[in-house]
Amino acid sequence: MxxxxxxxxxxxxxxxxxxxxxxxxxxxxxxxxxxxxxxxxxxxxxxxxxxxxxxxxxxxxxxxxxxxxxxxxxxxxxxxxxxxxxxxxxxxxxxxxxxxxxxxSQPIEGQGVGAMAGEIRAFVRGMSDGERMGFIRKAIEAGDNRTVGACLGGPAYLSGLTPEMQTALLRVHHEKANPxxxxxxxxxxxxxxxxxxxxxxxxxxxxxxxxxxxxxxxxxxxxxxxxxxxxxx
Known part of the structure; x- marks a missing residue:
């Protein structure tokens, strides 16, 4: 036109x-x-x-x-x-x-099961807030689904996250996975x-x-x- x-x-x-x-x-x-x-x-x-x-x-x-x-x-x-x-x-x-x-924005529940997932969550929970967010974001960028599933596939508090933090990170994950x-x-x-x-x-x-x-x-x-x-x- x-x-x-x-x-x-x-x-x-x-x-x-x-x-x-x-x-x-x-x-x-x-x-x-x-x-x-x-x-x-x-x-x-x-x-x-x-x-x-x-x-x-x-x-x-x-x-x-x-x-x-x-x-x-x-x-x-x-x-x-x-x-x-x-x-x-x-x-x-x-x-x-x-x-x-x-x-x-859909949850990824069920991907964070098993002993390894529990160890990852414990490791991440021990970080400071800034370190924790940065660590998970890097895992998302790297396509590390094991770490992402462990941290975002279960209750937020198990990984030291607030529900709001988990929601934000889930969005980053989904946008990375489905551009x-x-x-x-x-x-x-x-x-x-x-x-x-x-x-x-x-x-x-x-x-x-x-x-x-x-x-x-x-x-x-x-x-x-x-x-x-x-x-x-």
């Missing part, structure tokens, strides 16, 4: 802003597909309202007020569709994030942030495309409705 730039529309809606997310690649494109679609639809919709505004001015049967009302009516319909699209994309990414968070899921989570969170930031721009961009503030359009609609009452039989 980079070859089809509409200078009337904010680049904040261009789908390539989603594809510019650092983690966007073959592993994450399917997760962000709904976000790309929402941005694409927004980019095209705002352009369509600009087109409608220009066309309304060429209708000899419409004065300026009528042209604004018809253009605003069209913009309102598209805005409603976009709101649903952004809500759907947001809900989809929220579900993805929830699933990945659970996957990257694809970790990348997908980062991408999903970045996409969700984009949706939140850019979704609110729809109303302002539609207003610009219509060519008048919403308050002015509402006054024109009210005046039109009042005038039309005189023609009711």
């Amino acid at each position: 980079s070859d089809n730039i509409d200078t009337r529309v904010t680049p904040s809606f261009h789908p390539e802003t989603v594809q510019a997310i650092a983690e966007y690649d073959d592993d994450t494109s399917s997760i962000l597909a709904g976000t790309v679609s929402a941005f694409t639809e927004a980019y095209i919709a705002v352009g369509r309202v600009h087109d409608a505004s220009a066309a309304s001015k060429t209708n000899p049967a419409w004065n300026e007020a009528a042209a604004l009302i018809h253009t605003a009516d069209f913009a309102d319909k598209l805005t409603l569709q976009l709101a649903k699209r952004f809500d759907s994309a947001t809900a989809g990414l929220s579900r993805v994030i929830e699933g990945l968070e659970a996957e990257l 694809r899921a970790a990348k997908q989570l980062r991408a999903a969170k970045a996409g969700l942030e984009l949706l939140g930031e850019r979704g609110g721009l729809v109303f302002g961009e539609m207003e610009k495309a219509v060519g008048a503030k919403q308050a002015k359009v509402q006054k024109l609609r009210a005046a039109k409705a009042a005038a039309e009452k005189s023609f009711v039989v």
Whole structure:
């Protein structure tokens, strides 16, 4: 779509802003597909309202007020569709994030059994807090599953850890063991942030495309409705 730039529309809606997310690649494109679609639809919709505004001015049967009302009516319909699209994309990414968070936080109970595991826990428990965290982090980086399982696969206190420490280390372990899921989570969170930031721009961009503030359009609609009452039989 980079070859089809509409200078009337904010680049904040261009789908390539989603594809510019650092983690966007073959592993994450399917997760962000709904976000790309929402941005694409927004980019095209705002352009369509600009087109409608220009066309309304060429209708000899419409004065300026009528042209604004018809253009605003069209913009309102598209805005409603976009709101649903952004809500759907947001809900989809929220579900993805929830699933990945659970996957990257699951306990590894059962991996810390046996005499060797007990000796490892006793050894680690005898360290200072700083040494203990550093030792386990190094074991995670080295792929030393025996040490990691012993320290994180049982109750935290057996290794001298607090539950919070164990939770943090479990997350490091899972992200190391499953970098694809970790990348997908980062991408999903970045996409969700984009949706939140850019979704609110729809109303302002539609207003610009219509060519008048919403308050002015509402006054024109009210005046039109009042005038039309005189023609009711």
